[in-house]
Amino acid sequence: ERIGVLGIPFSKGQSRVGTEYGPEVLRNGGIVRKLQNLGCHVKDHGDVEVIHVENDDPEENAKNPRTVGQTSKLIADKVEQVLRSDDICVTLGGDHSMAIGCIAGNARVEPDLVVLWIDAHADINTPMTSDSGNIHGMPLSFLVHELESYVPKLPGFEWLSPCIHAKDIAYIGLRDVDAGERKIIEKFGITAFSMQEVDKYGINEVVERALRAVDPEGKRPIHLSFDVDAMDPTLTPSTGTPVIGGLSLRETYYIAEEVARTGRLSMVDVAEVNPLLGDDKDKKLTVDMTISVIQRFFGNRRGG
Numbered sequence: 001e002r003i004g005v006l007g008i009p010f011s012k013g014q015s016r017v018g019t020e021y022g023p024e025v026l027r028n029g030g031i032v033r034k035l036q037n038l039g040c041h042v043k044d045h046g047d048v049e050v051i052h053v054e055n056d057d058p059e060e061n062a063k064n065p066r067t068v069g070q071t072s073k074l075i076a077d078k079v080e081q082v083l084r085s086d087d088i089c090v091t092l093g094g095d096h097s098m099a100i101g102c103i104a105g106n107a108r109v110e111p112d113l114v115v116l117w118i119d120a121h122a123d124i125n126t127p128m129t130s131d132s133g134n135i136h137g138m139p140l141s142f143l144v145h146e147l148e149s150y151v152p153k154l155p156g157f158e159w160l161s162p163c164i165h166a167k168d169i170a171y172i173g174l175r176d177v178d179a180g181e182r183k184i185i186e187k188f189g190i191t192a193f194s195m196q197e198v199d200k201y202g203i204n205e206v207v208e209r210a211l212r213a214v215d216p217e218g219k220r221p222i223h224l225s226f227d228v229d230a231m232d233p234t235l236t237p238s239t240g241t242p243v244i245g246g247l248s249l250r251e252t253y254y255i256a257e258e259v260a261r262t263g264r265l266s267m268v269d270v271a272e273v274n275p276l277l278g279d280d281k282d283k284k285l286t287v288d289m290t291i292s293v294i295q296r297f298f299g300n301r302r303g304g
Ligand SMILES: N[C@](CCCC[B-](O)(O)O)(CCN1CCC(O)CC1)C(=O)O
Pocket: 095, 096, 097, 119, 120, 121, 122, 123, 125, 130, 131, 132, 133, 134, 136, 137, 138, 176, 178, 227, 229, 241, 272
């Protein structure tokens, strides 16, 4: 396939400096060349322009709303452009608020997409249910039709309309879900496989059930949003909100290989790499583990 790589050097969806350097360290780790070495045609589209709004005061408890909202619009426009020329878009983040623009942009090209959200967290707080006000904990709430009446129209988000339904989402890797998120997941019946289910059923059964739940006929395009904190922090320590007891390398490989096998992968977001956290060993490990996972979405299979 033709892969379009897009950097999203963004950090204003949360409060730690560093995720803006995610694209740089992933590129320096060789992600473009390693995908090309798999026989993929890879075009690096550079970085999305990041907007910085002065005096961007919190609104409805959400921090940096104008900066996040306006940048998300540019992300959506750029993602749409990439997907008009390439088959698959790989976005290098950047904090997970990037997914607002990534999914909105993908949905313009693939309106029937389903979302696999690989993460320790549910990232579906509304501005009111969030305890932090960090928009990287809220992206899905801006995108889901069923939550539209619960989410205030924040300044900077005028351009955005919900584009997915709750039934189109499946989580794998959850282990730090807030009370408000739990209520939303239950109220709207969102498919969710926490680490408990991964242990109970095994990753093969979890992946099979997740795909069947969102796409029983096996024909819808897949948007895979990968938060590197889904993996155990011993594998990806350089990330802002690590949670122990995460996915193993082999479990994460398996998810990537199975999604690749569908042949319906439309987009992969790589979120929450923060190279300023931890020491140099941690940073290198995080980058190397992340890239080794991404390679498995594109034909690098353990069986050859
Ligand atoms: N759900 C959290 C964390 C979001 C993580 C976003 B990511 O993209 O990395 O998945 C919860 C934060 N909260 C912090 C204090 C704790 O005591 C409880 C959880 C929030 O800030 O909304």
